[in-house]
Amino acid sequence: MITIQDLNKIKEKTLKKMELRLRAKDEKTDIKERHVLICGGPGCHSANAEGIKMALEEKIKKKDLHKEVKVSLAGCFGLCETGPNIEIYPEGIFYAHVGMDDLDEIVEEHLCNGNIVERLVFEDALEDGKVKHVSDITFYKKQKKIALRNCGIIDYVNLDEYIALDGYQALAKVITEMTQQDIIDMMKEANLRGRGGAGFPAGIKWETAYKYHADQKYVICNADEGDPGAFMDRSILEGDPHSVLEAMAICGYAIGSNQGFIYIRAEYPIAVRRLEMAIEQAKDKGLLGKNILGTDFSFDIELRLGAGAFVCGEGTALMESIEGKRGMPRTKIYRTSHRGLWQKPTIINNVETFANVPAIVQNGVEWFKNIGTEDTPGTKVFALGGKIANTGLVEIPMGLTLREIIFDIGGGIPNGKKFKAVQTGGPSGGCIPEEHLDTPVDFGSLGRLGSIMGSGGMIVLDEDDCMVDIARFFLDFTVDESCGKCTPCREGTKRMLEILERITEGKGTPEDLDRLESLAETITQASLCGLGQTAANPVVSTMKYFREEYEAHVYDKKCPAGSCKELIEYFITDDCTGCTLCARNCPVSCIEGKVRELHVIDQSKCIKCGDCMAVCRFDAVIIR
Amino acid sequence: MGNVTLVIDGREVSVPKDFNIIEAAKRVGIDIPALCYDPNLEIVGACRLCLVEVEGWNKPVTACSTRVQEGMTVYTETEQLIGLRREILQLLLDNHPNDCLTCQKAGECLLQEYAYRYDVKFREHDGDRRRALVDTSSPYILKDDSKCVLCGKCVRICYQVQDRQVLSFGGRGFDTKIVVDADLAFEESSCVSCNRCVTVCPVGALVDKRVLGKARPWDGDIKGVKCKACDYGCNFEVLSKNGKNIAVRARSPLKGRPLCLKGRLMTEFIYLDEPEVPYRKEDTQFVETTWEEALGLEGVLMKLSKDE
Known part of the structure; x- marks a missing residue:
C-alpha cells in the first residue's frame, strides 16, 4: 500500500524519464536521446501499430541506439485518417501513414543522423519548407484536451506515467482534504454536464445520491458506447484507463459508495483488457480496494460486459442488464440516484464525464469554467467522420463553431465536393445545414437547431449524400436496436422506416410525408425511453432543412443527390x-x-x- | 398514510399518497385506457396508452407510473392525448389480425374496446406484420403470437411464482415476442398450465383452449365460483349457455396463491355438465388421462356427485 508521499516520489522519478516528451517545443537539443511515440488508438492499432513498434525496437537495437531511444505505444493521437502515426520527441515531429517499409529510413535518417524524413511528415505540418512542431499543426492548435489530456502522451500500460502527470493526486486530495459536500459543491459549481448525451449536471446527480440514505450505493461508468462512428469513450479507456478509475473513486467518496461497475461493450476487447490491467495495477498499489492511500475510504471496481444491445447504453436498461435481466429501460417511477442498481442509490456517468473529474479537482473550478461556454463549460470530444479530410478524434472547447470544427480542424471536404450538412448526435441526433455552420457548439445551441450533442458523433455529408437516405440509414439502426418494450418505438419506428424505404425507392406518396410527421410526433411524445423519444430526430431535422429533397423523391421521382439507386x-x-x-x-x-x-x-x-x-x-x- | 387531493378532468379526488393517477381516476369513475397496467403486477409503462397531461409539466406522462401529488391538475382526454392514443392504437391494429368476428376474446378484448372508444379501424397496408405463429401443442392454452400486443402481463404474472417463470420476452424490436422457456412449444416446456397468463392477457393472444368455441360473454352466463381444491379458494368462472354449464376458466389467483391446473380441473368436474377429457403432461407430451388420476384421487372411492 502506498501513501501520498510515495505517490509524489513516483511522480518525480517518472517525470524525469518522460522529460523529452514534455519539453517545451522551442528548446534546442543536440542530444541523441529520443522518445518515439506510436499511436495505439483504435485506427492505428488495426493498422498494425504494435507490429511497427516491435520492428522499430529491433532496428533501433541493431543500430545500438536502444539506450538513447525509447519507444512506447500511447493512446489515440486523434488523426485516425493518417494512421499509423508516429511522433518523435523532443523535436515534436509527426510522421503519418508510416509503413513497415519506412522504418529503416526513420531509424537511419532521423534517429541516427538527426535529419527529418520530410516525405513522411504529415502534410499539414509542412509550411514554407519548414516542419512544424506537432502542437502547431492546425488540427491540434484549436483543440483543448481535458478528457483526452493523457491520450497520446502516456504509455497506457504504465501506471507510473499516469501518476507522473498528476494521476491519483485528485483522488488523494479529495479523500484527505475535502468533505463529501465539498467535492459535490465543486462539481456543481464547475457545472460539469454529462458528456454521454443528455447533458445533465453531474454535481446535482451526485448530490441527490449523497443525500439519500441507504446501506449500499453504487457508481456506474457507462462505457456502452454504441452510436455509429463514435469511439471517444473507447479511446479514453484504451489510452488513459486510470483517469476513469480515479474519477469513479472520487464519485464513490462523494456519494458514500464502496462499489463501482464499468459496463463496457464486449465489442471493445482491447479496452476491456486495458481496464482489467489498470484495475489490477491500481489495486496492487492500494489506489483502489480497501483503505485507499491508507485512509478509511474503500472503493472497488468491477467490469460488466454488454452483450451487444445498443439500448443497454440507456441508464436503466444498463442496470437491468447488470442485474442479469433482459436489457429493457425501466419506467421512471424513481430516480436512479434514489433507486437504481438493485434498487439502491446509483450514480451513472459516462466515460468522458468521469475523465473530466480529476482534471477539475486538480485545476479548480475557475480554470474549468474559463473553458467553453456558460451553457456548457469545458470541452467535448467529437468523432469526426464521413466526408471530411481529417477523420478522427478531436476535443474542442465548447463554443467553437461547427465551421471551425469541420473546416479548420477537420480540414474541410475532400475531393473538392460541396458541404451539405453535418449529422451530430448519432441516431438520436439530427442534420444541420450550411446556414447554421457558424453556430457555437454547446448542448443548448445544438438542441435549438433540432439536433443534439449526443455522445459526440459528427458525420459530415457532402453534395453526393441524399438526406432521405441518411434519415433512412439512422432509422434502420434504431429499428434494429429498439428493445421492443413500448408500442410507439417498437411499431412506430418500423412504419417510419417502411415509408422512408418507399420514398427512396420512388414509391412514396404525398400522404407518406404527412404520416411521417405524425408518426414522428407520436414517437417523440409517447415513447418510454430516450432511444424512442429521439428516434425521429434524423427524420424531423432532414424534413425541416431539406424538405425539397423529400418532395423531389415523392413528386418528381428524382433523387437530387444522385444517390438513391431506384431513382437514377x-x-x-x-x-x-x-x-x-x-x-x-x-x-x-x-x-x-x-x-x-x-x-x-x-x-x-x-x-x-x-x-x-x-x-x-x-x-x-x-x-x- | 396521508391523503393528497388532486383534480382529474375537473373532478376533485382525495386518495392515499402512494396512489398512481390511474387508481385515483378510478375513484371518480374515470377509466384511463391501459393495456399493460394491472394493479397486482409490477408497473412497466410499456403500452403508453395511459398518457395524461399534468398542468405545468412539459410532456405527457404515463398515469400508471406517476404518483399523485397534492394540488396536481390532471387531464386525461385532451385533444393531444386522444391524437396520441389513436396513433398508438392504429400502430397496434396495423400489426394485428382482423379476426374479431371469430376471436374468442371478442367482447372482453381491451384492444377492441379502445379501438371502439377512439374510433380506430383496421386498414389495408403492405407493411410488415407479426408472424402468425400459433402454439396449439397444449390442450389447455392456445397462444397466438399474431394477436399479441406485448404488454408483458403474462411474463410478469408468470414471474411471480418462483418455480414457474416460464414465459419471457424473446427477440428485439419489431421481432419481439413472448417465448415459453427457451422458445419451446407449451408441451415441451416446463409450463404447468396454471393459466395465470390467460387470466391477464388483454387480447386474444393467450386463451383457454377448453373454452374455445363454446361461448362468448354476450351469449352465455358467467358465474364466479371459489375453487374447492384447497383451503384458499382461488377465483374461477363457470360459463353456461342454454341452462347448461359448458366451461370453466380461471379468473384470478388469490393473493399469495399461484392458481393451479388441478384446481381448475376439479372445478370443471364439480360444475360442468359434460366435462371434457382431462390431460396430463408426460415428459414433453400431453396425454389423455382419467379424472381420478387428474385430480389425484386414484384408489379413493369417488362419491362426488355432480349436483353437489
Whole structure:
C-alpha cells in the first residue's frame, strides 16, 4: 500500500524519464536521446501499430541506439485518417501513414543522423519548407484536451506515467482534504454536464445520491458506447484507463459508495483488457480496494460486459442488464440516484464525464469554467467522420463553431465536393445545414437547431449524400436496436422506416410525408425511453432543412443527390469517344456501341453499379 | 398514510399518497385506457396508452407510473392525448389480425374496446406484420403470437411464482415476442398450465383452449365460483349457455396463491355438465388421462356427485 508521499516520489522519478516528451517545443537539443511515440488508438492499432513498434525496437537495437531511444505505444493521437502515426520527441515531429517499409529510413535518417524524413511528415505540418512542431499543426492548435489530456502522451500500460502527470493526486486530495459536500459543491459549481448525451449536471446527480440514505450505493461508468462512428469513450479507456478509475473513486467518496461497475461493450476487447490491467495495477498499489492511500475510504471496481444491445447504453436498461435481466429501460417511477442498481442509490456517468473529474479537482473550478461556454463549460470530444479530410478524434472547447470544427480542424471536404450538412448526435441526433455552420457548439445551441450533442458523433455529408437516405440509414439502426418494450418505438419506428424505404425507392406518396410527421410526433411524445423519444430526430431535422429533397423523391421521382439507386440512371453523353472501356467493364453487358462510336446503356438491364462511370476517362458517363 | 387531493378532468379526488393517477381516476369513475397496467403486477409503462397531461409539466406522462401529488391538475382526454392514443392504437391494429368476428376474446378484448372508444379501424397496408405463429401443442392454452400486443402481463404474472417463470420476452424490436422457456412449444416446456397468463392477457393472444368455441360473454352466463381444491379458494368462472354449464376458466389467483391446473380441473368436474377429457403432461407430451388420476384421487372411492 502506498501513501501520498510515495505517490509524489513516483511522480518525480517518472517525470524525469518522460522529460523529452514534455519539453517545451522551442528548446534546442543536440542530444541523441529520443522518445518515439506510436499511436495505439483504435485506427492505428488495426493498422498494425504494435507490429511497427516491435520492428522499430529491433532496428533501433541493431543500430545500438536502444539506450538513447525509447519507444512506447500511447493512446489515440486523434488523426485516425493518417494512421499509423508516429511522433518523435523532443523535436515534436509527426510522421503519418508510416509503413513497415519506412522504418529503416526513420531509424537511419532521423534517429541516427538527426535529419527529418520530410516525405513522411504529415502534410499539414509542412509550411514554407519548414516542419512544424506537432502542437502547431492546425488540427491540434484549436483543440483543448481535458478528457483526452493523457491520450497520446502516456504509455497506457504504465501506471507510473499516469501518476507522473498528476494521476491519483485528485483522488488523494479529495479523500484527505475535502468533505463529501465539498467535492459535490465543486462539481456543481464547475457545472460539469454529462458528456454521454443528455447533458445533465453531474454535481446535482451526485448530490441527490449523497443525500439519500441507504446501506449500499453504487457508481456506474457507462462505457456502452454504441452510436455509429463514435469511439471517444473507447479511446479514453484504451489510452488513459486510470483517469476513469480515479474519477469513479472520487464519485464513490462523494456519494458514500464502496462499489463501482464499468459496463463496457464486449465489442471493445482491447479496452476491456486495458481496464482489467489498470484495475489490477491500481489495486496492487492500494489506489483502489480497501483503505485507499491508507485512509478509511474503500472503493472497488468491477467490469460488466454488454452483450451487444445498443439500448443497454440507456441508464436503466444498463442496470437491468447488470442485474442479469433482459436489457429493457425501466419506467421512471424513481430516480436512479434514489433507486437504481438493485434498487439502491446509483450514480451513472459516462466515460468522458468521469475523465473530466480529476482534471477539475486538480485545476479548480475557475480554470474549468474559463473553458467553453456558460451553457456548457469545458470541452467535448467529437468523432469526426464521413466526408471530411481529417477523420478522427478531436476535443474542442465548447463554443467553437461547427465551421471551425469541420473546416479548420477537420480540414474541410475532400475531393473538392460541396458541404451539405453535418449529422451530430448519432441516431438520436439530427442534420444541420450550411446556414447554421457558424453556430457555437454547446448542448443548448445544438438542441435549438433540432439536433443534439449526443455522445459526440459528427458525420459530415457532402453534395453526393441524399438526406432521405441518411434519415433512412439512422432509422434502420434504431429499428434494429429498439428493445421492443413500448408500442410507439417498437411499431412506430418500423412504419417510419417502411415509408422512408418507399420514398427512396420512388414509391412514396404525398400522404407518406404527412404520416411521417405524425408518426414522428407520436414517437417523440409517447415513447418510454430516450432511444424512442429521439428516434425521429434524423427524420424531423432532414424534413425541416431539406424538405425539397423529400418532395423531389415523392413528386418528381428524382433523387437530387444522385444517390438513391431506384431513382437514377446512368447515361453516356456525346463526350464518349467510343473507347469501349465501359462496355468491357460492365458486369451485366448492358452497354452497346462500336469502337470510336457513341456507346449506349440499355436502361432495362442496367443494375446501376456505377462501374462505367468509375472507369470512363472522359467523364462521359453521368447520373441523371 | 396521508391523503393528497388532486383534480382529474375537473373532478376533485382525495386518495392515499402512494396512489398512481390511474387508481385515483378510478375513484371518480374515470377509466384511463391501459393495456399493460394491472394493479397486482409490477408497473412497466410499456403500452403508453395511459398518457395524461399534468398542468405545468412539459410532456405527457404515463398515469400508471406517476404518483399523485397534492394540488396536481390532471387531464386525461385532451385533444393531444386522444391524437396520441389513436396513433398508438392504429400502430397496434396495423400489426394485428382482423379476426374479431371469430376471436374468442371478442367482447372482453381491451384492444377492441379502445379501438371502439377512439374510433380506430383496421386498414389495408403492405407493411410488415407479426408472424402468425400459433402454439396449439397444449390442450389447455392456445397462444397466438399474431394477436399479441406485448404488454408483458403474462411474463410478469408468470414471474411471480418462483418455480414457474416460464414465459419471457424473446427477440428485439419489431421481432419481439413472448417465448415459453427457451422458445419451446407449451408441451415441451416446463409450463404447468396454471393459466395465470390467460387470466391477464388483454387480447386474444393467450386463451383457454377448453373454452374455445363454446361461448362468448354476450351469449352465455358467467358465474364466479371459489375453487374447492384447497383451503384458499382461488377465483374461477363457470360459463353456461342454454341452462347448461359448458366451461370453466380461471379468473384470478388469490393473493399469495399461484392458481393451479388441478384446481381448475376439479372445478370443471364439480360444475360442468359434460366435462371434457382431462390431460396430463408426460415428459414433453400431453396425454389423455382419467379424472381420478387428474385430480389425484386414484384408489379413493369417488362419491362426488355432480349436483353437489
